[in-house]
Amino acid sequence: MHITIVTSKKEYSLSAEKGASLLDLLRSNGIKVNSVCGGKGRCGKCAIRLLSGRLDITTADRAVFSEAELENGCRLACRAALYDDITIELINSGEEILADPDGMPVNNGIYADSDGMPEDNEKTAVPETVFGKAEYGIAIDIGTTTLALALVDINQGRVLCCRTSENPQRVYGTDVISRIDRAAKGSGSELKKLISSKLSTEIAALINDNKPEYGEIKRIAIAGNTAMLHILRGYDTSGLGSHPFTPVNINFEELQLAALLSEEKLPDDLKCVPVTILPGISAFVGADIVSGLFSLGFQKREKPCLFLDLGTNGEMAVGTRDRLLVTSVAAGPAFEGGNIKWGTGSIKGAISKVSIRDGKPGIKTVGGLLPPKGICGTGVIETTAELLGNKIIDETGLLSDLFFDSGYPLSKNASGETIVFTQDDIREVQLAKSAVRAGLEILLERYGAGYDEIDRLYISGGFGHTLDISKAAKIGMIPEELYGKCEAKGNTSLSGLISFLRDPKKGRTAFERIRKISKELYLSSDEKFNRLFLEYMSFE
Numbered sequence: 001m002h003i004t005i006v007t008s009k010k011e012y013s014l015s016a017e018k019g020a021s022l023l024d025l026l027r028s029n030g031i032k033v034n035s036v037c038g039g040k041g042r043c044g045k046c047a048i049r050l051l052s053g054r055l056d057i058t059t060a061d062r063a064v065f066s067e068a069e070l071e072n073g074c075r076l077a078c079r080a081a082l083y084d085d086i087t088i089e090l091i092n093s094g095e096e097i098l099a100d101p102d103g104m105p106v107n108n109g110i111y112a113d114s115d116g117m118p119e120d121n122e123k124t125a126v127p128e129t130v131f132g133k134a135e136y137g138i139a140i141d142i143g144t145t146t147l148a149l150a151l152v153d154i155n156q157g158r159v160l161c162c163r164t165s166e167n168p169q170r171v172y173g174t175d176v177i178s179r180i181d182r183a184a185k186g187s188g189s190e191l192k193k194l195i196s197s198k199l200s201t202e203i204a205a206l207i208n209d210n211k212p213e214y215g216e217i218k219r220i221a222i223a224g225n226t227a228m229l230h231i232l233r234g235y236d237t238s239g240l241g242s243h244p245f246t247p248v249n250i251n252f253e254e255l256q257l258a259a260l261l262s263e264e265k266l267p268d269d270l271k272c273v274p275v276t277i278l279p280g281i282s283a284f285v286g287a288d289i290v291s292g293l294f295s296l297g298f299q300k301r302e303k304p305c306l307f308l309d310l311g312t313n314g315e316m317a318v319g320t321r322d323r324l325l326v327t328s329v330a331a332g333p334a335f336e337g338g339n340i341k342w343g344t345g346s347i348k349g350a351i352s353k354v355s356i357r358d359g360k361p362g363i364k365t366v367g368g369l370l371p372p373k374g375i376c377g378t379g380v381i382e383t384t385a386e387l388l389g390n391k392i393i394d395e396t397g398l399l400s401d402l403f404f405d406s407g408y409p410l411s412k413n414a415s416g417e418t419i420v421f422t423q424d425d426i427r428e429v430q431l432a433k434s435a436v437r438a439g440l441e442i443l444l445e446r447y448g449a450g451y452d453e454i455d456r457l458y459i460s461g462g463f464g465h466t467l468d469i470s471k472a473a474k475i476g477m478i479p480e481e482l483y484g485k486c487e488a489k490g491n492t493s494l495s496g497l498i499s500f501l502r503d504p505k506k507g508r509t510a511f512e513r514i515r516k517i518s519k520e521l522y523l524s525s526d527e528k529f530n531r532l533f534l535e536y537m538s539f540e
């Protein structure tokens with residue numbers, strides 16, 4: 001059968017076996033369609049439009065599309081089985097297409113703040129050293145949503161360039177659980193291939209863009225959550241998905257780059273570069289958190305501090321150099337723009353700042369690019385806070401009658417469609433913020449510290465843009481008592497990796513210290529956590 005795919009950029013012609021899944025066909029040909037629910041027919045993100053031929057309407061199609069949309073050819077690619085020659089259009093094209101079938105990665109322009117570092121994908125001049133060759137290191141943070149790389153002069157501690165891009169595994173679901181599940185059910189090697197190939201491309205681009213011709217890459221360090229590192233290493237993820245949540249390996253690992261990534265895409269002189277994979281604490285609290293704690297100096301803190309990393313999970317820690325209590329809550333991907341109707345990663349053009357005056361919205365986007373493309377995590381928090389402050393939603397999270405069905409309009413995109421914030425989006429924010437807030441409260445209680453004893457609260461994460469802490473407090477994610485002690489940080493995992501590259505010996509000692517003094521708190525079956533979670537759903 002012949003399948004023709006029309007996108008805004010070009011037309012592709014593919015052949016398929018009878019009965020094949022449309023989503024699998026698109027993926028196996030490098031056309032990456034968003035699939036937030038991991039192909040379960042629930043999120044609607046894999047929508048396509050049938051232009052000619054036959055695609056049966058499934059029950060999942062009926063649950064997602066209106067009669068008019070079905071009539072218009074809308075179908076879910078993940079539910080579509082191919083029995084006819086068809087021509088389709090990708091509805092979520094553009095940034096959803098991460099690579100074209102020729103294997104050429106499309107620069108999707110994802111940007112994220114990195115505390116104290118140059119703007120992402122922006123470079124500073126490569127230093128010529130007078131005394132000899134400069135030496136470089138590469139820091140790699142593998143987030144569930146975003147990959148971040150930094151090229152570092154390891155002697156001077158200068159960051160020469162940062163690159164960020166979307167994790168290509170996102171097409172297998174936006175949250176960690178979907179990835180663990182897919183990897184455990186047979187897609188592990190496909191997921192590993194995706195990340196391995198993407199990292200090889202990103203490393204090659206980092207080198208090419210900066211040509212460290214006066215020196216060499218001495219070492220590479222990698223951090224990420226436990227699931228991302230398991231997939232990268234090709235480990236069995238089934239132990240991460242169910243009780244007693246046993247990882248295969250969360251210790252330091254040392255290997256050569258060619259043993260880890262797609263060899264064919266790596267520059268020859270990099271193949272033997274030593275790589276250190278940093279250690280984690282558990283299935284839920286990974287190397288990215290240890291790296292974040294290290295970068296914030298928790299191993300030296302005398303007064304108790306709090307650390308909150310907001311990603312697709314909310315990981316948090318409290319303590320000093322003598323004792324740390326760490327935990328993780330399933331916050332859902334709302335703070336990274338996931339499960340939000342117009343949600344997007346922190347790409348240029350994503351709405352990141354929102355203010356509502358006299359009922360009218362004002363917006364700012366990442367990179368100042370207009371018209372906007374969607375709403376990133378920071379924009380999600382800002383929109384909720386502004387709607388609340390203007391009484392457009394009530395304390396239970398209910399949108400006013402005027403916007404209940406249509407959603408609150410923020411702006412129009414390039415195609416003239418209205419970017420709205422919907423009632424379902426608000427529910428996602430409520431779930432995420434109550435999980436984080438309940439987690440913080442229980443963590444503090446079990447650690448045995450009151451708000452007044454906490455010296456600082458550091459918040460890191462891939463919101464895409466500087467988080468306005470007052471807005472996070474306004475929606476009740478952070479207790480008011482801690483508001484004045486909050487500091488928004490960027491990607492602390494990357495900062496920790498950079499410090500590690502400068503002095504791996506010292507870094508090792510600090511990492512081991514953090515792991516040794518850390519105790520994990522499990523919250524999923526904690527009665528009080530579950531009660532508080534329900535309590536904090538409201539905005540009161």
Ligand code: FES
Pocket residue numbers: 034035036037038039040041042043044045046047076077078079
């Ligand atoms: S509905 Fe198809 S991937 Fe979610």
